[in-house]
Amino acid sequence: MTLSQRSLDHVKSASFIVLLFLAWEVSCVLFGISPIVLPPPSTVISTLIVQMPALWPHILQTLLTTMVGFLLGMVIGVALGAIVGVSRTAYNVAYPLLVGFSSIPKVAVVPIFVLWFGSGTLPAILTALTTCIFPIVVNVATGLATTEPEMEDVLKALGANRSQVFWNVSLPRTMPYFFASLKVAVTLAFVGTVLSETVAANRGIGTVMMMATASFDVPLAFAGLLALALLGILLYAVFAVIEQRICGWANRKQEFAMG
């Protein structure tokens, strides 16, 4: 029952997207909107296809930068999250700092990275890293810090030491939090990369879009947006599948609870 329910949801979601594009196309024609302001999706898609050979290196550049920043963010994020989550003191001390850090608009740190490292790939990687790291740290820390008190009592009464509690309970129960954060983090890393590329780089989708808007090639700018959206969806989907594989129990539990 749940399976057909889910495929039905997929169909609904796909038709919603198609409808949205249709509405966009139709209103462009109906209201005679100039392609300089808002190109119809047909133009955007054909531009994307026609320009693909020229766009491809930039797409690859953005993708690689994002993945490097994201992987670094994941490693550092897990380490920080583990430190913050395992010790209550670290949690209390570090949390305000993390919140403060996360509220800094990342666009503000790009010039600083450029100042330090020059323009190019390195500031883009660092921006991706700083953009995506916060949800990972918070989720890992939350997962580790919130073991059910009764479960902890049961284990302690049995004589379990800290590492036994960690391997048997804390780590597995953190997994769903961790993967949920990865899905979000990977799309955020994208935002960071493109942000940095639009400010200071000569390669990448961000740069292409900057140059396209500067020369009023609006369809190309939109093609860049479309490429970004598609890549974002792709990466999100990859991590959603991995998540489902590794901690499907968390989802099935929810499904059951919802009836």
Add this chain to the structure above:
Amino acid sequence: MEAGLTSAMPTSRIAQLENVNVRFGKGSNAFLALDRTNLTVHPGDFVAMVGPSGCGKSTILKLVAGLLRPTEGHVFVAGREVGAERIGIGMAFQNPTMLPWLTIRENIMLPLKIVQPYAATFRRDKRTVFYDRAEGLLAKVGLTGFGDRRPWELSGGMLQRANLCRALVHSPKLLMLDEPFGALDQFTREELWSILQELWMETRPTVFLVTHDLREAAFLASRILVMSARPGRVTEDRQVDLARPRTLETTFQPEFTDLTNDLRRLIVEARQAKEPAQ
């Protein structure tokens, strides 16, 4: 001095509280949860603790299980001051806390992974001896065939049966039960009384049972402690000599109903005693 006390303690006591005070909170919020409590429990006792809510029943369980240190006084378990050595106490709460990423069988075998001597051979025995042990327990609580299920596929009553299995799988000397049947319907509860009694009669662990159900206490316990409200104190210590195995018929006998009525009166008194203080 403590060492002297330890060695002087006769082995016929599995758990002992000596002048134990437990204080919670700090400054003006501080209050005494447990007041100069003395208690001696012998191996194989089935002790039920009843009393008004907040009187410190769970606190006593936690003291004996080594989850809480007394503010003053001493707690001894198996001849040693608590905290010195872990003896693998079985514990079950009202909330069954089965881990959702494990099957029911894996959940039940979890203590074997932690408590010695089982832990040493866990990798080797989990598919043979320990597997059979889990299956045997599942059969006793009426969950044959549910070992491979996941916790979310079981009802509350079934989870609580599995919870009992997990608490007992490593044949603990001490079993701590904190309102284990509190969330179950009357019929399931009475069925689980009989199952628990049977399991207890087989291996005779020492049991501490906290309950709000006076019939449950009278049905299961060989000894009932009635506690007074804040600060908690044991005000009544009663042997229950009803023959075993007790059945539902036992609960209709006059000795049984007299006992539960007595307990009810004692708890009402304990509750009234606290009113003026509040």
